[in-house]
Amino acid sequence: MDVEELELQMLIEELSNYNGRATELISYYIPAGYDLAKVLDHLSYEYSTAQNIKDKNTRQHVMDALAKIINYLKGLKKLPERGLVIFCGNISNKPGDVDIRLWAIEPPDKLNIRLYRCDSRFVLDPLKELILPKQIYGLIVLDRGEASIGVLKGNQLIILENKQSWVPGKIRAGGQSSVRFQRLIEQDVHLWLKYLADEVRNYFEKDLDKLVGILVGGPGLLKEQFVNGDYLPYHLKQKVLGVYDTAYSNEYGLKELLERAKDVLEKTEYVREIELVKLFFEHLGKGTGLVVYGFDDVKKALEIGAVDTILISEDYKDKIKELMDLIKQTNAKVEIISKNHPEGEQFSNFKIGAILRFKI
Structure with a gap:
């Protein structure tokens, strides 16, 4: 940052x-x-x-x-x-x-x-x-039983809606009844996808100038039907950057979608945070000597110009004020780590840490 x-x-x-x-x-x-x-x-x-x-x-x-x-x-x-x-x-x-x-x-x-x-x-x-973040990504995960819609703004994953569908599960019936029930289910699926498309328009079109792209995920084939069918308007369909397999279609599915789409999101704050925290723990686990943690040790590393990037948990960010002069003097970078992902939750136990330019 x-x-x-x-x-x-x-x-x-x-x-x-x-x-x-x-x-x-x-x-x-x-x-x-x-x-x-x-x-x-x-x-x-x-x-x-x-x-x-x-x-x-x-x-x-x-x-x-x-x-x-x-x-x-x-x-x-x-x-x-x-x-x-x-x-x-x-x-x-x-x-x-x-x-x-x-x-x-x-x-x-x-x-x-x-x-x-x-x-x-x-x-x-x-x-x-x-x-505010100038760019946002629209996120959709869906299957026949449930769907979730969200946006990625900077490092914030915002859940806009989680909705249970009215589409019935598989019905075991023989003969003509089976055909009729299947036809009714297909009609319900169509109405479900139409409903989701309307919700996506309501959420995404108001920020269309900031919408970089849309990511779609889900555990079955319904996501392809949603993207390739006549549900999304052309200007939103053109924004779809990728369709990914996820195990869930709830909040966990949205987080899984972000993990699957790292190739598309590699320059976003969200992915940058995750990669920095992973690098911090990698150095810590290998004992390379290229990380420190704790306020006092980070301050000492700053004083000798050894800090490349400070990582600080969002709950602890007020403490950065005490280090601001040293940060400016040494051109260190700062990353506020949110708890919107497992890596951020894990790092919050450390509160503050730093990736170093050289061993100290």
Whole structure:
């Protein structure tokens, strides 16, 4: 993971914890290409308007925050190319205490919105949108009795639906009854596949611009009928990257599908995480001396520039703040390991570890 992206994620988490005692926390999103002079004119207007706020403390806090923003912007020759996001306000919750803080962030992608808001919370959703995974994979596993639909976003496997079908099992009947029952079952199968196709459209078409591809799996032949028949619309059928055999058609089937499709997903965060954890345990098992684990040992390895990649479990990621300066100095990479896969669950017992550039 990019260190700047990790810092931004942690900052968003920090900002989400602040509550103003009134509408005194300012969020200002300035789009790319906007004129700095216009921004300063707007803030001067807001400063004049703030003088009409009835509550004395709120009025002073908002005016102080606006003055801090204006002073910061006057120190810039121009706005950053991708735009600018500013958060400022009194973050102290203690009566009588004042702590006016300012955060100025150049977004990771070009900012297209302009927003000014004074509220009791910082407005973070537009910033969160900018760091969401830009690519997603649609996942479907199915058989006659059950189906599951999900998406892979970054390192997150998200289960969208698990559904039991109405298709009956095999019915033992002879003669004409057998033929009639078989015909009814085939009709139910058709309706089942049609239902699944409609659900897939509902889930995937709203993110069509981010949908890299669709993976389909299942334990029987029904998956081929689903993909090759007239169920999926052409634009989704063209997105199918592969059809795989899986033992299950539930959540476990979706995870198995990701394992089977590693060749397609090799560049995704999900697969990268798994491969890094496997490499960590491989070095650990062979005693190569190219891994360390535990906060103190990882820190010592960073101090001598030995760390190539830090692995840190998602439940422990707040500790990375204490190492951020060393990470930047040594150009170490960081990977937050989720618990969405067995490897991540296993690694969570170690909390933090590192793959080294050389033995120490």
